[in-house]
Amino acid sequence: MSAQNIRDAVIIGGNRIPFARAHTAYATAGNQDMLTSTLNGLVARFGLQGEQIGTVAAGAVMKHSKNFNLTRESVLGTPLDPKTPAFDVQMACATGMEAIGSMANKIKLGQIDSAIAGGVDSISDAPIVVTDELRGILMEANRAKSVPQRLKALAKIRPGHLSPQAPGVNEPRTGMSMGEHMAITAHAWGITRAEQDELALASHKNLAAAYDRGFFDDLVTPFKGVGRDTNMRADSTLEKLGKLSPAFGRDLGAEATMTAANSTALTDGASAVLLGSEEWADQHDLPKLANFIDYEEGAVDFVDGAEGLLMAPAYAAARMLKRNNLSFSDFEYLEIHEAFASTVLAQIKAWESEEFCKNKLGLDSALGTIDRSRLNVNGSSLAAGHPFAATGGRIVASLAKALHGKPGKLGFISVCAAGGQGITAIIEGR
Amino acid sequence: MARDTYTEFANTSFGRTLTKNLGLPQPAKLRRHRPGRPLIEGPVVVLGSSEAASALADRLLGWDLDVRRNVGPKEKVAGVVACFDSASSPADLSSTVLEIGMLLKQLKPSGRVITVSRDPQGTSDPAVRAARSAVQGLTRSTAHEMRAGGTANGIVLADDLDPSAPGAAGALRFLLSGRSAFVSGQFISVDSVNGALPGNWDRPLQGQVAVVTGAARGIGASIARVLHRDGATLILVDIPAAGEQLAGVANEVSGTALQLDITAPDAGDRILAHAEQHHGRLDIVVHNAGITRDKLLANMDESRWNSVIAVNIEAQLRMNRAFLASELFNADARGAMGPRIISLASTSGIAGNRGQTNYAASKAGVMGMVSATAAQLAARHGTINAVAPGFIETEMTAKIPFATREVARRLNSLNQGGLPVDVAETIAFLASPQAGGTSGLTLRVCGQNLVGA
Amino acid sequence: MVTEIEMPSLSSLYGRAALGAARSKLRPGAGARTLPGRSVLAQHPGVSVEQAESYRRLFGGESFDGAHRAALPSVLVHIIGFPMQMALMSDGEFPLPLMGLVHVANEVEHLRPVRVGQPVQILVAAENLRPHRRGTQVDIKVTVLEQGADPANADSENAAETSVLWRSVSTYLSKGTQLGTEISADSGSTDVTRSDAEPKSFVPPVKTASWRLGSEAGRAYAAVSGDYNPIHVSQLAAKALGMPAAIVHGMYCAGRMLEGREPEGAGHRWWIRFEAPVTLPGTVAFAAEPHGPKAVRFTGWNPRKARRHFSAELQLP
Secondary structure, three states: OOOOOOOOOEEEEEEEOOOEEOOOOOOOOOHHHHHHHHHHHHHHHHOOOOOOOOEEEEEOOOOOHHHOOHHHHHHHOOOOOOOOOEEEOOEOEOHHHHHHHHHHHHHHHOOOOEEEEEEEEOOOOOOOEOOHHHHHHHHHHHHOOOHHHHHHHHOOOOHHHHOOEOOOOOOOOOOOOHHHHHHHHHHHOOOOHHHHHHHHHHHHHHHHHHHHOOOOOOOEOOEOOEOOOOOOOOOOOHHHHHOOOEEEOHHHHHHOOEEOOOEOOOEEEEEEEEEEOHHHHHHOOOOOOEEEEEEEEEEOOOOOOOOOOOOHHHHHHHHHHHHOOOOHHHEEEEEEOOOEHHHHHHHHHHHHOHHHHHHOOOOOOOOOOOOHHHEOOOOOHHHHOOOHHHHHHHHHHHHHHHHOOOOOOEEEEEEEEHHHEEEEEEEEEO | OOOOHHHHHHOOHHHHHHHHHHOOOOOOOOOOOOOOOOOOOOOEEEEOOOHHHHHHHHHHHHOOOOEEOOOOOOOOEEEEEEEOOOOOOHHHHHHHHHHHHHHHOOEEEEEEEEEEEEOHHHOOOHHHHHHHHHHHHHHHHHHHHOOOOOEEEEEEEOOOOOOOOHHHHHHHHHHHOHHHOOOOOOEEEEOOOOOOOOOOOOOOOOOOEEEEEOOOOHHHHHHHHHHHHOOOEEEEEEOHHHHHHHHHHHHHOOOEEEEOOOOOOOHHHHHHHHHHHHOOOOOEEEEOOOOOOOOOHHHOOHHHHHHHHHHHHHHHHHHHHHHHHOOOOOHHHHOOOOOEEEEEOOHHHHHOOOOOHHHHHHHHHHHHHHHHHHHHHHOOOOEEEEEEEOOEOOOOHHHOOHHHHHHHHHOOOOOOOEOHHHHHHHHHHHHOHHHOOOOOOEEEEOOOOOOOO | OEEEOOOOOHHHHHHHHHHHHHOOOOOOOOOOOOOOOOEEEEEEOOOOHHHHHHHHHHHOOOOOOOOOOOEOOHHHHHHHHHHHHHHHHOOOOOOOOOOOEEEEEEEEEEOOOOEOOOOEEEEEEEEEEEEEOOEEEEEEEEEEEEOOOOHHHHHOOOOOOOOEEEEEEEEEEEEOOOOOOOOOOOOOOOHHHHHHHOOOOOOOOOOOEEEEEOOOHHHHHHHHHOOOOHHHHOHHHHHHOOOOOOEOOHHHHHHHHHOOOOOOOOOEEEEEEEOOOOEOOEEEEEEEEEOOOOEEEEEEEEOOOOEEEEEEEEEOO
């Protein structure tokens, strides 16, 4: 698409395990179990047993220190050739997208011929850490040279030190949860409860319909007896959604709009995407669903509220579209990760806002409107769930499949991430 | 899989003594095929002086076996091949039959008696047909009398078929081998000179692409393992919900997993597309997927009846139409060996079973489908056959109540249930080029038993 | 008059404070007291690497690696001067009882960077003893000077030419203590203590952060600052002193709001005004809002009760 001497990076296919609500079906499975199972499913789907893949890149947002080499350890648990190198990636909720995008670039440059990229996250098996005080005492005891020194250090332990600390999903610099941040952004953009609930409902309906027509037959492999995403509620209605009370932005009082239903649930799961050069795919008799065209990272200054935490994709998209000389009307499908229903709606409103596009994006006019009938057509995170690092792989594989058989048709991806970051990407059907 | 602890116990030295003194069944540990091991250990005696006897003796010699025309009274014998193909009247059978009788006591454990005869339907002469039919009766009865894991089966040659046809050799080798451990009292008909003997008997399916439905567990997984061991490249199909186990089996046998509900209207096309994409060919289809929804007919509901019919037979009919209509599943591109289809029937489909009107209907339907489809495949040098398992130790039969299960697994000539691998071995045989002369057959793998599940 | 003393220790000062609490000082009807007219000076060896590091860990700030961050945050400079404030206020001549003094406001002028391990002089003086409708207020003025500088220059407006590094005014309220009539009610009232004039209705700004403070937050700041005032570290003691629960140090809030926002080269000023105390454990809603091109306004409040804990402003050079 752009420079010469750069070859296509082909999306061959993907695999994920069904996403399960935290502390349910996968409560006893760790990140390595889930990632290994996902890779095993991918290997089985494409007959990659014994194959030496160029690189495997994946990551987890919530990771035990024992999993310091999570992806490599997972690879060693699969039938892939043990000479397959692997490394861990971490870019919060955009981990999967970053893994896929960077692997696609390696293929484009000819550094590798094949890659697997993805991510995994477990809320159920998240690392529990001890208090800083206890950690300090334990480290002191560890450094002690004699038994009395060690006992002296350990004697400092108080009962209060022993209460475990759950890992924070709050932004370290603001102490606010993503939901609290989003509630502020949603309020600022005037996003209504009704439009959020409608988006959530559409997500469930679209996902359930896709399952029913077998769309996920070659995208999902069951795990621990779970066959479909457990967060999915095919029978949901606007009436049911409308009865829920707000879960975020409660200090907005009557103006609070974000509920448990129009926000993603904490979920466990894993996903992986198989990428390759054209030649590699052909040599291995593998399908070529789509090309990975381009991706763009973005970040915003959210710490003192200058921009909403999850608005980075709004900026990344503008740069990416300009670089590729595209507009939103050029896309057959758009996948905007539903961290919250309001995240999708705020991004759309921003792109449709002349004021935002002029003042914040430095454009001459609004970036354009989004055709809702092309948005998240096979469901998104509100229904499927959002195991942070696994979402990129879910989206890329599903979108590539949706675009397969539509050569030249484009798909747009937006994934927001913690730390005020985000990634947007373009793929092209074939 | 259910564990047959009784058989395990009866094969300990104490168990053997105890069960014998108590007059309890003494299930033997069956000789099963293991790659690299000899086809059969010990002398194989060829009886009869027919055209087939000399042709088959030559085959056996070609396989480096200890082939005899006669043996001493104390000598242990591994197998007996009794050729009756020249019998023109029942009276012609006696000398060879009595020779078999004398050798039975000299048979080693898991010994083999194989009769060779001509197809009774191939003649309208009453005496000839009577003689040929009589062979089948004596074979079945011999099977009942076999001990220590021994089996008796027959090879039925078409009326004018040259006994040196590859199909005859293939059937003979299968019946002598441990692959046929749980096959007894059965007949393999060889109708044509189609087929070919493999260059490597341990890898007869080398280079062949096979699809197995219902491959995630039980018999299906076993079929996958055996086909893989025999050299086939595998496409493993099961419903999406069984995907995790399916992936495990696929990775074990270096195959590809295809999650698919075979009742989907496009199931056949999706299998063909997958085979085309990944392998560029499709040689073997094993219709293993099946379900049971048992209920007495008086209590049968629509969903139980319809789902069993849909999965067990309608899906196979629909997929076969797609396969037979495709270029991919076409003999001409393959040379000597055409496409092969093997369907799972059941002894329930033959004998019927209380509570299984739906299942028995579907499985009898499979047998009907197989016999009718054979003609369509013959044109492209292909074959279609069915395998009807009896009591097999699987997750499914493990759910049968203990007493019923215990009766079911002992009520056969081998005094034990079969293993999934026994079914798989028979399927692998029917999928092999050496079985190319056999089509339209339903071969039972039941230890000569008619209690089905 | 400047009296030079050794750097005092906070733990011994708190012992004296407990004694002092038993003594009767200003009481309704008691005679008027005045401030001791002297300043107290001490030499300080400088903030140790260990103390700077413990401060950094508390607020999760950047490392004092000398390359990207060398200058100490102004609250840490306040911390080293605080024992001097305590020494002054626990002196027998000081007219207000130490126990029960409430820190109501703080204003800092951070003129020049103070580095880790840099020896300094700390000069403190009490000023502006004045009546307040709930008792008596007093300002404690702290000046941090370069080592060897002449303390006489402490009040010079031209800091660059003098040796003043850092200056602050800490305002304390002694609840329920009444002055005599000699001191007028409006004398020395500074900008930062206007709180009582403001209307009670408080409309929270848009939150930009949320501080979740555990019950150990008081002890954690005490471990860094040495200020083990029981009201911050013990629920029982806090209740005995009339608080609903232990409360976090006011200067913890100041330190947290300033973390990462102070200029490395100094030259900035800030003030904070404390209102409702933050009880522990508790959550503080926090907002940072631009206030013109060179200033940021901060507000901390209780998100459930919409009560303001503090308001503050940072003025950049």
